[in-house]
Amino acid sequence: MSELFGPLRAAGPVAAETGDAAWLTALLDVEAALAGALADAGVIAPEHAEAIAAACKPELYDAAEIGAAATAVGNPAASVVRALTARVADPAAAGVVHLGATSQDIMDTAAMVIAARSIDALLVDLAACTELLARLTEQHAATPAVGRSLLQQALPITFGLTTAGWLSALGAASDRVTQVRVAQPAVQFGGAVGTLASLGADGPATSAAFARRLNLVEPELPWHTDRTRITETAGALGTLAAAVAKIGRDLTLLSQTEIGEVSEHAPGHGGSSTMPHKRNSIAAVCAVAAAAQAPGLVATLLAAAPDLQRGAGAWHAEWQPFTELLRSTGSAVSWLRTSLSRLRIHPARMRRNLAATGGALLAERVSTALIPQLGRLTAHEVVGECVARADGRLAFADALQGHPRLAGLLDRAEIDALVEPSTYLGSTQFFLGRALAEHAGRQRPGAGNRSSLDTGAPPPAGDGHAEPVAVVRGGVRAGPRTTGPVDLRSESSGDGSGEAVLLVNALGSDLSIWDDYVRPLVDNGFRVIRCDTRGHGDSPVPLGPYSLADLGCDLEAVLDRHGVESEHVIGISLGAMTGLWLARHRSQRVGRLVACCTSARPGNPQLWRARAARARAEGMAAIATASVERWFTPEFAAAHPTFVAGKRLLTADTPAEGYAACCDALADIDLLDELPAITAPTLVLSTAQDPAFTPDDGKAIADRIPGARFRIIDNAAHLGTVEQPGSFLAAIADHLQEFS
Numbered sequence: 001m002s003e004l005f006g007p008l009r010a011a012g013p014v015a016a017e018t019g020d021a022a023w024l025t026a027l028l029d030v031e032a033a034l035a036g037a038l039a040d041a042g043v044i045a046p047e048h049a050e051a052i053a054a055a056c057k058p059e060l061y062d063a064a065e066i067g068a069a070a071t072a073v074g075n076p077a078a079s080v081v082r083a084l085t086a087r088v089a090d091p092a093a094a095g096v097v098h099l100g101a102t103s104q105d106i107m108d109t110a111a112m113v114i115a116a117r118s119i120d121a122l123l124v125d126l127a128a129c130t131e132l133l134a135r136l137t138e139q140h141a142a143t144p145a146v147g148r149s150l151l152q153q154a155l156p157i158t159f160g161l162t163t164a165g166w167l168s169a170l171g172a173a174s175d176r177v178t179q180v181r182v183a184q185p186a187v188q189f190g191g192a193v194g195t196l197a198s199l200g201a202d203g204p205a206t207s208a209a210f211a212r213r214l215n216l217v218e219p220e221l222p223w224h225t226d227r228t229r230i231t232e233t234a235g236a237l238g239t240l241a242a243a244v245a246k247i248g249r250d251l252t253l254l255s256q257t258e259i260g261e262v263s264e265h266a267p268g269h270g271g272s273s274t275m276p277h278k279r280n281s282i283a284a285v286c287a288v289a290a291a292a293q294a295p296g297l298v299a300t301l302l303a304a305a306p307d308l309q310r311g312a313g314a315w316h317a318e319w320q321p322f323t324e325l326l327r328s329t330g331s332a333v334s335w336l337r338t339s340l341s342r343l344r345i346h347p348a349r350m351r352r353n354l355a356a357t358g359g360a361l362l363a364e365r366v367s368t369a370l371i372p373q374l375g376r377l378t379a380h381e382v383v384g385e386c387v388a389r390a391d392g393r394l395a396f397a398d399a400l401q402g403h404p405r406l407a408g409l410l411d412r413a414e415i416d417a418l419v420e421p422s423t424y425l426g427s428t429q430f431f432l433g434r435a436l437a438e439h440a441g442r443q444r445p446g447a448g449n450r451s452s453l454d455t456g457a458p459p460p461a462g463d464g465h466a467e468p469v470a471v472v473r474g475g476v477r478a479g480p481r482t483t484g485p486v487d488l489r490s491e492s493s494g495d496g497s498g499e500a501v502l503l504v505n506a507l508g509s510d511l512s513i514w515d516d517y518v519r520p521l522v523d524n525g526f527r528v529i530r531c532d533t534r535g536h537g538d539s540p541v542p543l544g545p546y547s548l549a550d551l552g553c554d555l556e557a558v559l560d561r562h563g564v565e566s567e568h569v570i571g572i573s574l575g576a577m578t579g580l581w582l583a584r585h586r587s588q589r590v591g592r593l594v595a596c597c598t599s600a601r602p603g604n605p606q607l608w609r610a611r612a613a614r615a616r617a618e619g620m621a622a623i624a625t626a627s628v629e630r631w632f633t634p635e636f637a638a639a640h641p642t643f644v645a646g647k648r649l650l651t652a653d654t655p656a657e658g659y660a661a662c663c664d665a666l667a668d669i670d671l672l673d674e675l676p677a678i679t680a681p682t683l684v685l686s687t688a689q690d691p692a693f694t695p696d697d698g699k700a701i702a703d704r705i706p707g708a709r710f711r712i713i714d715n716a717a718h719l720g721t722v723e724q725p726g727s728f729l730a731a732i733a734d735h736l737q738e739f740s
């Protein structure tokens with residue numbers, strides 16, 4: 001392989017299985033196995049087979065010499081046989097090298113050995129890809145995104161549905177390659193015209209032993225001119241390459257500057273030689289390029305029609321494209337694995353893109369809703385007029401409200417409900433759940449995956465389809481819950497050597513609520529890490545319900561990712577509850593704790609469940625208005641209307657499922673009995689005007705945590721840290737520094 005292009009075109013473990021050294025090894029392994037099989041069948045003496053096997057060491061031969069000598073005989077197997085025979089010292093053993101075989105037997109069998117070894121290596125990378133995709137699918141099951149048709153924005157989906165589609169295609173391609181790996185690599189042993197005449201009656205026994213020794217399939221008969229083993233393998237590899245190319249292409253499209261929904265992140269990779277601002281998705285690009293080689297190679301293999309009993313040029317035409325196809329497909333899969341492991345997902349950008357049409361994305365839904373009153377054609381026409389009016393000047397909802405034909409047909413609340421993307425996802429969760437269940441089925445032992453190859457077990461009976469792991473919620477089948485922590489969006493500021501402080505946000509907000517805290521803490525020598533709670537901000541939105549332990553484990557994973565063993569935790573409201581959970585269940589990781597505007601028993605579970613249901617049914621617009629009224633005192637809201645409107649938008653932009661699933665967590669939270677076990681020095685801060693969690697709630701926490709202190713801060717409502725950052729900062733600094 002080229003030194004210049006090899007690292008790009010021959011990435012991953014398959015490259016080593018398809019080079020000259022691999023071929024030479026395979027040719028010699030095949031000759032050694034043939035000698036052993038002849039001995040097994042009693043055709044030659046075992047010591048002669050051992051003498052031949054001892055000479056089948058690749059380091060004894062020079063690939064260039066073998067290749068040069070092949071020009072005299074038309075294939076490298078014949079020159080290997082010559083060189084090998086010359087190496088076997090015992091003339092009697094040398095006389096039975098290659099007995100009964102023809103060059104094509106050795107070339108074809110070596111090709112099958114190469115295929116088996118390459119596919120085994122490829123399947124490891126492929127399994128890693130599907131695992132990464134399954135994880136993305138779980139984590140982003142409810143991350144709102146744009147669904148595109150003919151590259152135009154069409155309807156809402158979740159990003160998890162996109163990755164579920166990739167997962168499903170890759171899983172199916174993987175099944176096919178696995179089936180091919182189990183069924184196709186067979187020994188070739190037929191002699192000159194497929195009769196094994198030179199072995200008399202010992203041909204079949206030798207053939208069986210040959211297959212056994214190489215751990216390959218024994219075919220019904222020699223397949224010198226039946227090339228379906230090659231073409232079937234090529235077809236499966238070509239299909240896999242196409243699946244990889246589609247994913248790579250989607251990744252490059254979604255990472256375009258204007259779209260920006262995903263990006264690859266790896267230090268030192270992805271820069272442009274001329275444009276410093278560019279962040280190229282290099283691994284996805286290389287996956288596409290490697291996969292693009294496959295169709296031509298498959299075509300060449302399909303075209304190699306063999307003649308009569310042994311072809312003249314047909315099998316000779318296969319070696320290179322077959323090897324290249326294995327290498328290119330292996331490289332494509334390897335690059336895809338690299339791309340997926342480097343991938344960052346940008347849910348906030350997805351929501352921005354989702355809002356780009358000002359709601360017109362839901363036009364299909366609105367016109368469908370109007371069919372009973374207006375008929376299909378008129379509904380389509382009227383909605384089309386609203387889309388045209390909304391174009392860049394007016395929100396689609398406003399255009400609908402102002403259209404004379406719709407007066408009396410739809411009120412504003414109905415219009416808002418119709419243009420809410422999170423409630424128009426159809427069977428997204430069902431499909432996504434089915435893709436994940438199918439993937440889980442593939443992972444089970446004996447399901448035709450790598451482990452069944454390792455044990456040599458046959459592929460499973462039946463169609464291999466697993467039952468979807470689905471839950472039923474509110475009569476709607478939903479996908480499976482995420483297991484394990486989610487990769488939260490997080491930011492680290494300040495000197496990496498300072499004591500770490502972790503800032504955890506409230507329900508319906510994101511890490512931006514701590515903007516006023518970063519600089520003062522960094523200036524005081526702290527390293528500040530802040531993150532968006534799952535389902536919020538730029539973090540993934542797995543399907544709910546979530547639990548407090550889920551949120552706590554997410555934080556632990558953030559700390560691991562930043563290499564932080566122990567830190568101080570400052571949280572507000574739900575973020576403070578998560579901090580309390582961490583201090584109770586991961587006590588070694590929490591230095592000091594500040595719990596702001598919070599409660600250990602946040603109230604009536606029915607109310608939280610009702611709020612979750614409302615978010616899921618109606619979207620976030622209505623929730624946001626009520627929420628921001630709890631966040632700020634009326635005086636503050638009157639004095640800072642633009643600021644408060646921005647905070648309302650923060651909640652309105654929170655994914656409905658993320659918000660609702662956190663409400664599910666709140667319904668179940670009761671930390672009161674756990675508080676006495678907290679050992680971290682704790683400061684509890686309540687605000688005097690908090691309508692959500694009163695000072696009594698804060699005091700109840702402080703009373704139960706040994707040594708905890710409690711303060712009430714005046715002139716602030718529930719988002720006290722934002723309304724009165726100065727007072728909170730002073731109290732926090734005091735608490736953190738007192739113990740330094």
Ligand SMILES: O=C(O)CC1=CCC(=O)O1
Nearest residue numbers: 506507573574575627692
């Ligand atoms: O939104 C509320 O009612 C108050 C709240 C509860 C948990 C949280 O983070 O905010």
